[in-house]
Amino acid sequence: MEYRTYRGERLSEVGLGCYGVGGAYGAKDPDQFVGLFRRAVELGVTFFDTADVYGPGEQVLGRALAPFRDRVWIATKVGASEGGKPDCSRAHIVAACEQSLRRLGVEQIDLYQIHFDDPQTPVAETVGALDELAAAGKIRYYGVGHLSPGRVAEYLVAGHVFSMLIELSAVARGALERTAPLCRAHGVGLIAFSVTGRGLLTGAIGPDTAFGADDIRRLDPLFQRARRASGLRIAGEMRKLGERYGKSPVQVAIAWVLAHPNVVCALTGPSTVVHLEENLGGSGWTIHADDLAALDCLLKAEDERLRREQVAELCAILEGEPLPEQAFTDLVYVLETLVELGLAEEQQVMPAFRQLWVLRADPDPTELARIHAGLQEQFLPVVKDRSSDDSPPGRSQRGRR
Ligand SMILES: NC(=O)c1ccc[n+]([C@@H]2O[C@H](COP(=O)([O-])OP(=O)(O)OC[C@H]3O[C@@H](n4cnc5c(N)ncnc54)[C@H](OP(=O)(O)O)[C@@H]3O)[C@@H](O)[C@H]2O)c1
Numbered sequence: 001m002e003y004r005t006y007r008g009e010r011l012s013e014v015g016l017g018c019y020g021v022g023g024a025y026g027a028k029d030p031d032q033f034v035g036l037f038r039r040a041v042e043l044g045v046t047f048f049d050t051a052d053v054y055g056p057g058e059q060v061l062g063r064a065l066a067p068f069r070d071r072v073w074i075a076t077k078v079g080a081s082e083g084g085k086p087d088c089s090r091a092h093i094v095a096a097c098e099q100s101l102r103r104l105g106v107e108q109i110d111l112y113q114i115h116f117d118d119p120q121t122p123v124a125e126t127v128g129a130l131d132e133l134a135a136a137g138k139i140r141y142y143g144v145g146h147l148s149p150g151r152v153a154e155y156l157v158a159g160h161v162f163s164m165l166i167e168l169s170a171v172a173r174g175a176l177e178r179t180a181p182l183c184r185a186h187g188v189g190l191i192a193f194s195v196t197g198r199g200l201l202t203g204a205i206g207p208d209t210a211f212g213a214d215d216i217r218r219l220d221p222l223f224q225r226a227r228r229a230s231g232l233r234i235a236g237e238m239r240k241l242g243e244r245y246g247k248s249p250v251q252v253a254i255a256w257v258l259a260h261p262n263v264v265c266a267l268t269g270p271s272t273v274v275h276l277e278e279n280l281g282g283s284g285w286t287i288h289a290d291d292l293a294a295l296d297c298l299l300k301a302e303d304e305r306l307r308r309e310q311v312a313e314l315c316a317i318l319e320g321e322p323l324p325e326q327a328f329t330d331l332v333y334v335l336e337t338l339v340e341l342g343l344a345e346e347q348q349v350m351p352a353f354r355q356l357w358v359l360r361a362d363p364d365p366t367e368l369a370r371i372h373a374g375l376q377e378q379f380l381p382v383v384k385d386r387s388s389d390d391s392p393p394g395r396s397q398r399g400r401r
Contacts, residue, residue, distance in 0.1 A: 001044030002283045006189045006264045007162065011073060013258055013283040015047030016040050016276070017193060017269040022055030025198070026215040028271050030056045037064035039273050041072060043280050047265045049191070051077035051115055052100050053084075062104035069106065075191075076100050077115035077145070088118035090129040097133050112139040113165060114155070117147050127159035134160075143191070148346060149178050156186045163264060168192035168257050170238065170299060171200055171222060171231040174340065180262065189264035192257050196268055196279065198222060200231045201238055201253035219329055219360075221336040226309035230302055237298055241291060247281065254282020259292055310337050311387050318372075318380045327368040331356055334375060343382050 002013045019025070021033050037048065037060075048065060050057040058076060065072050078096045081087035100109060112133065114126065130142040144155045145165025155161050164183045166175035172194065183190055196202050198217060207229065211218040221227055238249040238256075245252070257266045268279045287295075314337055317330050335353050338344040355371055 012046040015265040018050035018057030020269045021057040034064040049075045058103035073110040075111035077113040079116035086116040086118035088121045088126040093129040113143040123154040169197040171197040193267040195266040202250040230306040251281045322372040328363040
C-alpha cells in the first residue's frame, strides 16, 4: 500500500467504505465485515469511511477498528434526520455527532462529512456547528459530499473544508467537470468513492447480470440500458490494459482514479477478503502517461456514443407506453439522464423524483403512468430537439452540421 500526504496527514491510497455493510449491494451479515476491516488494517489500509445512515456501519466499523484506533482514520457522515429528511441545522449536527461517537465507540471522529444538502439551513449555520465540534475536539476535520457545485462553492468559501467526496470511476466521471476544478482551485483534496464503478469495472458483471430486489444496482441508472453497455465496453478496455501490466481490470480502474490530481484516497466497498486483496492492488503502481492519454481519448469517444444512444432512449421511453414491469426503473433512468445530458436542471426533476421514490416499494401502474405523462409533456420537446441536433448532416430538421 502506498500513502499520500495531504495537509500533513498520511492516508492510505485505497480506503474502505461501509455502504455495503448497510445492505446497499444486497443484504450481508454485518459481522463478516469485522474480519474484512481487520485484514485491511493488516494490509496497510488506514482510511475507513461510514455514515450514520449505513445501517449498522458505524457500530461494525467501531468494533472492528477498536484495537487499532491510533493507526486509522475514521470518517463518517451527517445530514439526514430520522425519516431521511435533509437536516444540517446546528441542533441536528451537534446531536447526531454525539450519537455517531457513541456508535463508533470513539472520542473523536477524524473526518465528519456533510452527506446531503439541506436547502433550508444556511451554510453559515452548518459550518458554525462543524467549527464548534472541531473546537470541542469531537471532530478533527470536516468535509462535504453529494452537493451541487453551487453549494460546494458556498462551503469552500464559508468553512475550513478538509476534503470533498466525489463519485469517481471510469464509468462515472461527471464530478471531474462539475466539482473537482472548484476543489482544485481551493486546494481541497478529493476523496473518490465507488471507484470500481459499484462492481461494473471488476469483470464480475455482464450484460445479463441480474441484481436482487434489495440491491440498489437494480434501480441504479449506471446498470440500465445503454449505460450498462457503455460501462461494460469501458471494463473491457480496463481488462485489455491490465493484461499488458499484469493487473486485473479493477486494479487498472483504481489506478486510473489515483492518477487524477488532488485525489487523496480512493474508496472501495468489497464484502469479501478476496475482493479486498484484489482491490488493494490498485495502489503501488501507475499507468503510463501515454496509456492514460489513450484511455482519455477512448472515454471521450465513448461519451459521444453514449450521449447519442441515451437521447434516442429518452425519446423512445417518453414517446412509448410505460411497460408496467419496467416503468419505475425507466423513469428513474429518464430523470437522471435528463440531468446528466444537461437537458434539465436537478431542481426541475426533483418533484417527479420524489413522487417516484414513494412508489418504490409498491409501484402502482396508474401513478407511474401519471408521472410518465407529466414527464412526456414537460421534457419530450427538449429531448426531441436534442435528437434532431444529433441527426447526421442532411437529415437534421434544421439542416445543421
Ligand atoms: N455509493 C455511494 O453512493 C457512496 C457515497 C458516498 C460515500 N461512499 C463511500 O464510498 C465507499 C466505496 O463505495 P462503494 O461501496 O460504492 O465501492 P465499490 O467498491 O465501487 O462498490 C462495491 C461493490 O462492488 C463490488 N466489488 C468491489 N470490488 C470487487 C471485486 N474486486 N470483484 C468483484 N466485485 C467487487 C462489491 O461486491 P462484493 O460485495 O461482492 O465484494 C460491491 O457490490 C462506500 O462503501 C462508502 O463508504 C459511497
